[in-house]
Amino acid sequence: MFYSRGVCWSSGCEKQGDVSPVENHIHCDEGQPQTEEGSEAACPGISIVTDGFADSAPGDVSGGPASCEGEEHTHLDSQDTHLDSEDAHLDSEHTHLSAEQALDSASGEESQEDSGEFVAAMLARSRLEEQGLGVKGGSPPLADTGPSPPPPGLHRDEDVTADAWRAHRKHVFVLSEAGKPIYSRYGSEEALSSTMGVMMALVSFVQSGDNTIRSVHSDQHTVVFMQQGPLVLVSVSSSGQSEQQLRHELRYVYNQIVSMLTQASIARIFQHKKNYDLRRLLAGSEKILDGLLDLLDCDPSFLLSAVHCMPLASSLRDALSHVLQKAITPNLVFSILIAQGQLVTIVQERTVIEDARLEPADLHLLLNLIGASSAFQAGEIWTPICLPSFNPDCYFYAYISYLDPPSCSVCLLLLSTDKEAFYAVAECKRKIEEAMLAQNALAALAKARPYSATQVGVSDLRHFMYKPFDVPDNHRQLTQFTSPEMESPYSSEAEKTRLLDLYRDLHGRIHSTSRPLKLIYHVAERETLLAWVTSKFELYTCFSPLVTKASSINAITKLLRWIKKEEERLFIRYPPKYSTTPNPSRTRKAPEHDATDNGFLSLL
Amino acid sequence: MLCVFFSPRMASGMQEKQYTPSLLSFFIYNPKFGPREGEEEKKILFYHPSELDKNEKIRSVGLCEAIVQFTRTFCPTKPAKSLHxxxxxxxxYEPEEHFWMVMVVRNPMIEKPNKDGKPPTIEYQEDEILDSVYGAVLQQCYSMYKLFNGTFGRAMEAGGVEMLTQKLEKFFYRYLQTLHLQSCDLLDVFGGISFFPLDKMTYLKIQSFVNRVEQSLSLIKYTAFLYNDQLIWSGLEQDDMRILYKYLTTSLFPRHTEPELAGRDSPLRPEVAGNLLHYGRFLTGPASLKDPDAKIRFPRIFVNTEDSYEELHLIVYKAMSAAVCFMISAAEDLTREFCEQLDSLVGPQLTLLASDICEQYNINRRISGSVLISLTLRQTPRKCLALLALLSSNKHTIGAHIKRNICYFDSQRSQACALFQYSIYTI
Structure with a gap:
C-alpha cells in the first residue's frame, strides 16, 4: 500500500503563490508535488472526503498522487502493488466544496490553510484505515468495486430512540452556538439534531437571563454544559462522577478539537458564518474523539492530569534519552518516545521554549491521536497539530512513526515548528532508529513490563496510584504518576471500571471546590480505600476489605518508602533538553553541555 | 466506616459582604392544564412572588418543562431534579403525576468592593448549596401541605382547579414565610424524629396510659405521645408521624410555650388557675371549654394518603412538658361534651405522668459531650453514604463517626432502608 511508505502532507502553495487556500497532498516523492499542485490549482477549494453526510456532491477526481515510485523504505516495498487501485479509490471519494463554501470556511489566512491541511490529513488517515482493513485481510481492493460508502462508525448508526442508546454510560455532544450538531459519541448527529437543538435552546435561554447554565441533575444522570468560544459541549453521564470531573473531561474533548483546528480558526470560522457546519472540517476525525472518550473512561491519567510513564531501568531510559538528544534538526522542539501507549522518555528543545514545558494534557492528546488511529502503524505521518495548553492558536508539525513494525508498540513522535521540515525530521528518525538498533534498545523496550502491586511487598495492598508534585528544585517537571498493573480481582473490565469509579469518587471528594478533603478512609463493599493528598503527593490506595485503619496507614508508609527507592525506575526524573539553534557548530556541542546541566550525566 | 478530616475555611475579608442563600421564587404547575399556545398561564397553579409579570412566570415554567423533557430523552422514568x-x-419535584413543584434558590454570594468607584464584583458560591438539602426542604413543603390539605388530586376532584389554587394560595402564602433557607442543613435531609430516652417502667406507664385512654374514648383512632418536644409513642405510620412531628415541634409548640414560662400562678393562665386538679389544656381546638360560645373546631389532617386516605381531627393536649395528640376520624362530630370528657379523663393522669417522667429523666440524665440521635431513614444505602458525606461537610460539624451501620432491605416497601446510629461532635 502506498501509505505504508509514508504519507506526507505538505503544502507547496506558498511557493507557487497559489490562490487555493488549502492544499493537501498525499505524495511520496519529491518530484511529484509540483505537477499535482498544478492540477489542483485549477479548482480552488478544500478537498473534503464526505463521510456520507456532508452536503457536497461527489465531485471531480483530482489532487491525488499520481504515482508513488521511489520507495526508500525497503521493508515496505512488498505492499507497493496495491498502490494504484488504492489511489483511484481515494480520488473517487474526493469531493470539492464549491468556491463559495471554501470562502466561507477558509478566508485565505495562513492558519486556515493549516486547518484544512490537517483535516485532509485526518481524512486520508481514516480513509486509509478503512482501506487498510480490506487489503490486510486479502480481500480485493475496494477500488475494484467502485467507490463504496465508508463503513459506518461503531456507534454512528445507532437508533437514538432505543433503550440501548439511553443506556450508554456517558454521552458527549458537541454543537455550535447556532445549534448545529458537530459531534455525538453515540448515534448520528442528524438523528440527534433536535436533541442538540434543545440543548442549545437551554443554554441560550439561561443566557438571556444574564446567567449561565452549569448542569442538570437527575437520579440517574448528570448533564454538564460547557461553553467554549463558539462551541457548546454537553456531557450526559450516569457514571456518578462529579460535575467538576465531567467538566474536566469536556475540556479534553474541546482541546482535542482545538488540536485539529486551533482555537483562532474555530473562532474565525464562526465569526464569518454563524451556522457553519464544522463537521465539514472534522469529518473523519470522529474516531479520534471516540478514542479520547474511551480513554477518558478507562485511563486514570486524565483524572490525575498526569502522565503515566513506563517503568524502566534508569540506565536504559537515559540511554534512550541520549539517542533522542543526538538526533536533532533545526526547529525540532520535542522528541517523544512511546512504548505500549506509555511514555518512555521526552526530550525538549531548551531555547525555543525556555520556561515552558509540555503539559500532561497536551501529551494525553498526542497519545490519544496515536492510539486512535491504526493508520499510523503504516509508515511515516507528517501532520500539523496544535497543543492547546501550550498555545491554542498555533500549529506544531508532528512526525509520527513506529519503530518496530509490524508489532507497532514503540512509537516515535517528533514535533517541529517548521512546516517544511518533514525530510529533515525523517532523517532524525533514521538516526534514532540506527542508534537504537545499535544498542538493541527495541528488544529491551519489548521486555519492559508494568509492575505488580505485590512487588511492593505489602500484603493487603491491591493497587495504588501515586502522583508526586513538582520536586522542590527549580526544574519544572512533567507531572507524572505511577501505578501498578490492575491484577486479580481487578482483571476483568467490569472490575477495573468499578475500581476506577471508586477512585473517581474519592478524587471527586478530595478535590471538591467547596468542601475539599485531605484524607479519606473508605470501607467499600469489596475493598478498603485510602486516599491522601499532601503538599508533596497525591495517593490513592486500594486494600483488601479486612484491613484495619492502623495497618493501612502502616502499609502506606512502607509503600512510600518503596516508591522512594524505585523512583529512578518509575519516573522520568530530569527530562533532558537539547538545543537546535541553526548554528551547526553550536548544535553539536549543546546537547553535551545541557546534559551536564541537567545532572543527566551524573545519573548515568 | 468513613472518617473524614477537612481543612478549616479561610475567614472572609474585612469589607466583603456575604449573602446567604435566599428564595427567589417558588411555583407549582401542571403542564397538562394549558397545552395550547396562548394558554400557558393556565398551567401555573401557584407562583411566588405573585406580583411577577405574567410573561416572566410563563417563561420560568417553560424552562422547567424543557429541562424535564430534555432529561426524559435519556431516562424517561427519572427526570431532572435540579438545575444548576x-x-x-x-x-x-413531582409529588403527584404531572404536578411539579419548583423552588429557585439564589446561590450565596460574596460582594467584593472595587477601588476607583467601580461597581462591586459579585462572586457566586455555586457549590455551597446542596441539592439534597433543598430537595428535602421542597419535599417537606409538599408533605406539610398534604398533611393539612390532602393531595392535589383530591382537591381537583372535589372542586376543580379553582379549589386547588385557593388551597395552595392559602397554605403557601404563610408557609413560605416560615422557610429559613439560610439555616437549612443536614437535619432537614433526615427529617428525623428525636426520641425521648426513657427507662422501661416509665415507658410502660405511658403505654398503659395510651391504651386506657383509647379504651375509654373509642372514637380515638391514633395517639402520639411526646415529652419535651421528643417522641415517646406513636400509633401513626412513620412517614405521617415525621411530618406531624415537624409541625408540632417547629410550629405548634413554639406558639404555646409562653403561658407555661409565665409560671403556674401567673394571671396569664386563668383557665389553669381555675382548675386545681391538673395542668392539662388543649393546644388545638377551643381556647377555653368554659366559654359556651366558643366553637368546637379542630384542625383537620390527612394521613395514609397512599392507601386508605384518612381525614382526621387533630387534638393536641398538653400538661406541663408532656403532650398527647389524639386523632379522630373527621366523619365524627366532636362535641363540647366529648372535649370535657377528654379533659377530665386525660388531664389529671397526664399531669401525674409528666411529673413521673420528669423525675425519671433527672435520675437517668447523663451529661454527655455529644449528641446521639437514632434515626430510621427510608433511603437507599447509596443515599445514606451521600448523607454521611454531607454530615461531614456540615459547617458545624468537625468530625463524624458512625457507630453502627446496619443496612437492611424492607421488602414491604421494596425500598432499601438503613438504620444509622451515629454521633455528631459539634463545635
Missing amino acids: TQKNRQIF
Missing part, C-alpha cells in the same frame, strides 16, 4: 446555574439553583 451560575446565579441560582432550581429544585424540581
